[in-house]
Amino acid sequence: MDLMDAVYHRRAVRAFKSEAVDRETIRFVIAAAVQAPSAMNRQPWSFVVVEDQPALERYSREAKAHLLKTMPEGGPLGEYRALLADPSFHLFYHAPALIVICATSAEEGAAEDCCLAAENLMLAAHGAGLGTCWIGFAQPWLDLPEGRKELGIPAHYVPVAPIAIGHPKAPAPPVPRRHADILWIGS
Numbered sequence: 001m002d003l004m005d006a007v008y009h010r011r012a013v014r015a016f017k018s019e020a021v022d023r024e025t026i027r028f029v030i031a032a033a034v035q036a037p038s039a040m041n042r043q044p045w046s047f048v049v050v051e052d053q054p055a056l057e058r059y060s061r062e063a064k065a066h067l068l069k070t071m072p073e074g075g076p077l078g079e080y081r082a083l084l085a086d087p088s089f090h091l092f093y094h095a096p097a098l099i100v101i102c103a104t105s106a107e108e109g110a111a112e113d114c115c116l117a118a119e120n121l122m123l124a125a126h127g128a129g130l131g132t133c134w135i136g137f138a139q140p141w142l143d144l145p146e147g148r149k150e151l152g153i154p155a156h157y158v159p160v161a162p163i164a165i166g167h168p169k170a171p172a173p174p175v176p177r178r179h180a181d182i183l184w185i186g187s
Contacts, residue, residue: 001127010123011172013131016095019167020051025128026097029165032124033101038113045114048100048151056098059150060091063141070140084137091137095164098135100142100151103158114160121163131168138162 030047038044050056064084071077071084083089092098101118103110122132141147142159153159 003123006123006126009174010126010132011175012133013164013166013168013172014093014133015169016093016131016164016166017169018094018096020096021130021166025130026099026165028128029121029124029130030099033117033121036113036116036120038116039109042105042107042110042113044104044107044110045117046102046104046157048102048153050098050100050151051096053096055150056092056095057090059098059138059141059147062147062150063091063138064089066141066144066147067137080137092135092164093133095133095166097165099163099165100153100159101161101163102153103160105156106158111158111160118161118163125165129167130165131172133164135162135164 026049030049033047034043034045050059067077068081068084071081099121101114101121103114118134122134125132139159139162142151142153142162145155147153148155148157148159151159
């Protein structure tokens with residue numbers, strides 16, 4: 001796939017087929033992720049791959065419960081309260097796999113490096129015909145000791161990017177983009 005085609009057409013997918021993603025493809029997208037630049041070439045990332053559907057169901061319930069318990073009333077995410085309270089809403093959209101990119105240290109820049117790896121992973125997945133969705137709502141639960149323990153994430157690692165991955169049920173619709181606000185300095 002052409003790089004610019006991937007950049008312009010990759011979108012968040014929120015409806016997945018139940019078909020598993022083969023491990024070779026998972027390895028392929030992770031191999032693309034580790035090609036990302038990192039500060040001083042530290043490459044401070046580790047990858048947790050969850051393919052266990054009952055575990056993903058449990059993580060979804062626990063993450064939603066944690067959000068509902070800690071989310072302030074009427075805050076910017078308040079509009080999502082009803083969705084999160086719906087027992088049929090699956091936080092990971094029934095994706096067959098979840099890849100959590102973790103920073104292997106809390107050093108300055110490590111989380112940003114993991115974000116660069118996440119973009120590579122999502123673009124590679126798109127190029128392989130897969131869909132991805134960064135699940136920001138999972139982050140607060142993953143930051144808890146019990147969330148880390150559930151996924152076997154070492155205490156000194158920092159979960160940065162929980163990404164659902166799978167075969168999309170349908171192509172993701174185009175999403176309009178705003179024009180870039182560019183501030184020019186100099187002549």
